[in-house]
Amino acid sequence: MIYLFCGLLAGAALTAICRPLFRKDDTLESAIIEETEWDLLQRKKEIILGNIQDLDFEHKCGKLSDEDYQKVRSELNTEAALVLAQIDQIESSQDLDALIRREVATRKNKAKQATAAAQTACPSCGIQNPATNKFCAECGAKLKVS
Numbered sequence: 001m002i003y004l005f006c007g008l009l010a011g012a013a014l015t016a017i018c019r020p021l022f023r024k025d026d027t028l029e030s031a032i033i034e035e036t037e038w039d040l041l042q043r044k045k046e047i048i049l050g051n052i053q054d055l056d057f058e059h060k061c062g063k064l065s066d067e068d069y070q071k072v073r074s075e076l077n078t079e080a081a082l083v084l085a086q087i088d089q090i091e092s093s094q095d096l097d098a099l100i101r102r103e104v105a106t107r108k109n110k111a112k113q114a115t116a117a118a119q120t121a122c123p124s125c126g127i128q129n130p131a132t133n134k135f136c137a138e139c140g141a142k143l144k145v146s
């Protein structure tokens with residue numbers, strides 16, 4: 001009981017810590033959710049495939065009748081197909097997501113380059129420095145941070 005309570009408390013604390021992090025970026029948040037769901041499905045797939053393997057083994061050993069084997073095996077096959085389809089769906093939507101993220105990153109980089117191209121005159125020697133520089137490349141004087 002105490003373990004359950006501690007687990008809940010830790011979970012609540014973790015959620016409280018992580019929430020502001022996720023809020024910052026909606027794309028990041030959706031990516032994290034998708035990854036978690038994907039991980040879950042991957043684990044589910046592993047379990048189902050493991051069950052199929054076990055089932056095949058037990059059938060091979062003669063522990064299972066053909067009838068039981070066929071019945072359980074077809075159930076597992078259906079489950080596996082479902083999970084694989086779900087994984088497929090997430091992966092294809094993640095491709096789109098990745099594409100969008102790349103486009104956004106490219107745009108951000110372009111904006112950064114535009115900022116970098118902006119020049120600031122040194123208040124001490126008058127030489128033009130990139131606006132991103134904190135100190136003059138010529139005399140080392142502190143530049144106004146824009």
Ligand SMILES: [Zn+2]
Pocket residue numbers: 122123124125126127136137138139140141
């Ligand atoms: Zn200078």
